[in-house]
Amino acid sequence: MSSIARSTVVFAALAALAGCVETTGSGGAAQMPVAPGSPPFIEGSFTASDAATNSCRNALNAQTTGGVRVVGSESSEAAHAVYMRVGENGAPWRCLVSADGRNPSLDFLGSEGFL
16 A cells, blocks of 8 residues: 555544544533522532532532532621532532631522423
């Protein structure tokens, strides 16, 4: 086989592989909506302390399976709120916790009708 023919075969194979894309993970799944009447669900703003965020993530990891993603948080003098999504369908959860991470309280905010 000539070097030109070999190069053509190699480039064709590389072009075919370039079109391969992995589609696993939560990118393709629809996000579960927040249930009507639920408290606001904050995404993209991160103002809670690291201690509060880690405490909430750990508490939710202990109660669920499927991977926990922190998607937002807010803070006030009274408490910090950490917003998370779980699993491929992105089930929405809120955690209220003290600034130092004590007493995390978890609330599922998803719409059961979505399941």
